[in-house]
Amino acid sequence: MKPVPAGFAFLCRAALAGWLCVLLTGCGDEEAASPDSVRYSAQIRRTSYGVPHVTADDEAGLGFGIGYAQAQDGICVLADQFLTVAGERSRHLEANALVEQGGRLDNRASDFFYTQLNHAAVLDEAWRAQPPELRSRFLGFAAGYNRYLEKTGRQALPRACRNAAWVRDINERDLMRLMRYYASLNGVVAFAPWLVAAQPPGAGVAPVRAPARRARVALAQAAAATGASTYRTGSNGVALGRDATRNGQGMLLGNPHFPWHGITRMMQLHLTLPGRIDVMGATLPGMPVIGIGFTREFAWTHTTASSSHETLFELDLDPDDPTRYRVDGVSRPMQRQVVTIDVRQSDGSIGQESHTFYLSEFGMVLALPESVPGHGWTRTKAYALRDANTENHRMVAQWHAMNRARSLAQLRESVERVLGNPWNNTIAVDSGGTALFMALTPVPNVSAAQLARCGRGSVAGRFVLRGTPACQWADQPGTPQRGIFAAAGLPVIQRMDYVQNSNDSAWLTQPAAPLTGYSPLVSQSDYPQGGRTRIGIxxxxxxxxxxxxxxxxxxxxxxxxxxxxxxRVYFAEQVMDDLLKLCRATPAASTRDGVPVRLGEACERLAAWDRTAGLGSNIGYLYFEKFFAAIGEEPSVWAVPFDARDPVGTPRGLRLNDAAAAGLLRRALADAVHAVNGSGVRPDITWGELQVVRRGTRKIPIHGGSDALGVYNMMESREQPDGTREVMHGTSYLQAVSFGPAGPHAEAFLAYSQSSDPDSPHAADQTERFSRKRWIALPFTEAEIRADPGFSERRIWQ
Known part of the structure; x- marks a missing residue:
């Protein structure tokens, strides 16, 4: 297909529904249509690495192009998630098969959860809450997705969903379900196993399969018992103002950490409504807006906020009935919500099964596991979860407003007004060199004083409040929903040097100007910072x-x-010199189980290790990873303990002169050496041989390392049967943007590449570049797009 001649380019963009472009140049590859019959029209141009640039004349057309392009790049992933959030997995798939969606559930339990979360009334409410222009874009997206499916046919889809009966047309309700999933991703979705498992004492076992596995710190004990997701969203973000850059203009680094598989696998996108919107970056599948990106005037990124967006409430139960709770001495019944799903039977027929959820005025009742003693559903106590983001229907409107902003001031105003970003800090900078940090999300309005009166501790990283009206979230005038803090009560800082965040609180966003004095639900201070925060600063x-x-x-x-x-492995830099002293002074040591281990060879390899998670790093990384996992949460081992007056520099060093601490350190080292040597890993193996991602028959080496070790380029990988580690989570869309006289200059990686189809030419091309650290310049201007060696274009309509 030949490009549209330059003389006709403007006509093709401006002509009604694109039909004149077809008559003049034949630039479209779909059947001809009369202008009266066309509802949606868009132009999709692609540049190298399959990056789509979507242009349209109206919001509906832009949505149409986005839906079509995203279906091209990831229809199987999207179709699978539409199946999930509609609660339809058991109708098409084995009901007892496990599915990983914010935790390990089987299809039956997943269907019960999402049918309840996305019931008809709340979908209607969510749709009514969308601004008219966004409704048009959503409708266009559904039409574009469906158009791609119609044109391609199920028989020609990627292998993962080829001829699958569950791949179907979608509508705006499917998109509302998906948006509610994203908004609640770090909230009720993470608690899904516990919510489905909640049954009154003596009611029997709930239909949920959740085998235990290792959990990350934020959900430690509880997640391990229920199988809740081990991977939570995270990120690094830096905005450099004019005083911090060599050219005196703004600069931004965005480094979100997301899973490398499934629906949270980001996609690149460039959107243009001539004269109104021109924004490029990346977004999540199904989102018809740019989530992280840049315009001609500013650039922004997000980091997962440490703020609370949900709380638990402790309910005092009526001793005569565990499905009733007492509020100020008055017994009230829990509301029973019965959901019914279709389940495919062994003979292929479809049957129905039902499940009962229990709700209170403080939220849905959940069954916390036995590993959290005293927090189960007993005859006297139960616990309910309230998530602010189940009531937040403004998420997409928030990014839509940000995409349309013409200045950093407008960006800030939109975030303060809409307050719809569900769980992200926003870090931004403009071309003039003003850096901005905003921790503006829907946070439960619970003051420090109220928490002191009502607090019942915490569990699974969430605050627990007493279940009384005096402990409910307070309403505040001027907020877009009930029970949350107004923007004026949340952290914002604007600087000319820099702001940064790596998922710790807002406290040290700029160490020279600490942010303090907020409710603990908003932002905490005076606590040890994570390794990524410390090495970043x-x-x-x-x-x-x-x-x-x-x-x-x-x-x-x-x-x-x-x-x-x-x-760089930050915590290795803090303790390695002391570890080597200990190692050299200890030729042999015993593990916690009493197994004797010789340490000499491991000490030599630790000494030769470059203290990074680079492709060429030696086995010392593995020894240190195992060692630090055993001692990182032990405050007694630090030579210099945490000091709130030096939060970036402490804790550090190992306490070798204390017999008890030294004994713990020796056992941890022996355990690490014993585990690594017993794993069958070659002593001369490199990290790049071990940590990989598979693309077909290829194993692409991936650098980066564990969050727990303080590696800025965070990667989490899972051991495979062949002894390698497959990357599961970490650096995703990595974006570096600078500004100059000619406008923005952006370089980026989509670390796992644009397409989720393993047979696509764009399934591994960016991954190869990321492996070699060869940054990709993004074509943004019209001249850059047309000059790109991978340029192609296509006009679509319906």
Whole structure:
């Protein structure tokens, strides 16, 4: 197909529904249509690595192009998630088969949960809450997705869903279900196994399969018992103002951490409504807006906020009936909500099964596991969960407003007004060099004083409140929904040097101007910071002070990119010298189980290790990973304990001169060496041989390392039968943006590549570049797009 001649380009964009473009140039590859019959029209241009640039004349057309392009790149992933959020997995698939969606559930339990979450009334409410222009875009998206499915046919879809009966047309209700999933991803969705498992004492076992497995710190004990998701969203974000850059203009680094598989696998996208919107970046599948990106005037990214968006309530039960609870001495019945799903039977017929959820005025009752003693559903106590984001229907409207903003001031105003970003901090910078941080999300309005009166501790990282009216979230005038803090009560800071966040609280966003005085649900202070926060701040401060060994002061784009992918293991830098002293003084030690282990060879390899998670790093990384996992949460081992007056520099060093601490350290080292040596890993193996991602028969080496070790380029991988580790979660869309006289210059990776279809030419191309740290310049202007060697274009309509 030949490009549209330049003389006709404007006509093709402006002509009603694109029909004149067809008559003049034949640039479309769909059947001809009369202007009266066309409802949706869009132009999809692609550049190298399959990046789509979608242009339309109206919101409906833009949605149409987005839906079509996203179906091209990931229809199987999208179709599977539409099946999930509609509660229809058991109708088409084995009901007892496990599905991983915010936790390990079987299809039956998943269907019960999502049927309840997305019941008809709340979908109607969500749809009515969308601004008219967004309704048009959603309707266009559904039409574009369906158009792709119609044109392609189920028999020609990627292997993962080819000829699958569950791949179907979608409508706006499917999209509302998916948006509610995204909004609640780190809230009720993470609690899904516990919510489905909730049954009154003596009622029997709930239909949920949730085998235990290791959980991350945020959901520690409880997640391990229920099988809740081990991977939560996270990110690094840096905005550099004019005082921090070499050219005196703004610069931004965005580094979200998401799963490498499934529905949260981001997609790149460039959207243009001429004269109204011109924004490029990445988004989640099914989202008809840019979530992280840049315009000509500013760039932004997000980091998962540490703020609370849900609380648990402790209910005092009526001793005569565990399905009634007492409020100020008055017994009230729990509301029973029965949901019914279709289940495919062994003979292929469809039967129906029902499940009862229990609700209170404080939220849905859940069954916390036995590993959280005293927090189960007993004859006297039960616990209910309230999530602010189940009442937040403004998420897409928030990003839509951000995409349309013409300045950093407008961006800020939209975030303060809509308050719809469900669980993300926003970090932004404009071309003039003003850096902005906003921790503006729907946070339960519970003041520090109220928490002191009502608090019942915490469980699974969530605050527990007493179930009384005095402990309910307070309403505040001027908020877009009940029970949340107004934007004026949430952290915002604007600077000319820098702001940063790596999933700790807002406290040290800019260490020179700490943010304090907020409700603990909003932001906490005076607590040990994560390794990514500490290494991020230290790298920035060293560059700006000119003490990092590089010439001059102030950041350049290559230097910012180098920080993102340095792969330094922060906690190794804090303790390795002491660990080597201990190692050299201890030829042999015993594990906790009394197994004797010789340490000499491991000590030599630790000494030779470069203290990074780079492709060429040796087995020392593995020894240190196992060692630190055993001691990282033990405050007694630190030579210099945490000091709130030096939160970036402490804790550090190992306490070798204390017999008890030294004994613990020796056992941890022996355990680590014993585990690694017994795993069958070659002593001379490199990290790049071990940590990989598979694309067909290829194993692409992936650098980066564990969040627990303080690796800025965070990667979590899972051991495979062949001994390698498959990357499951970590750096996803990595974006570095600078501004100059010609406008924005953006370089990026979509670390797992644009297409989820393993047979696509764009299933591994960016992954190969990421592996080699070869950043990709993004074509943004019209001239850059047309000059791109991978340029193609297509006009679609219906």
């Amino acid at each position: 230290q790298q920035l401060e060293a560059r700006l002070a000119g003490t990092d060994g590089l010439p001059g002061r102030g950041m350049t784009l290559p230097q910012l990119e180098a920080i993102a992918l340095s792969n």
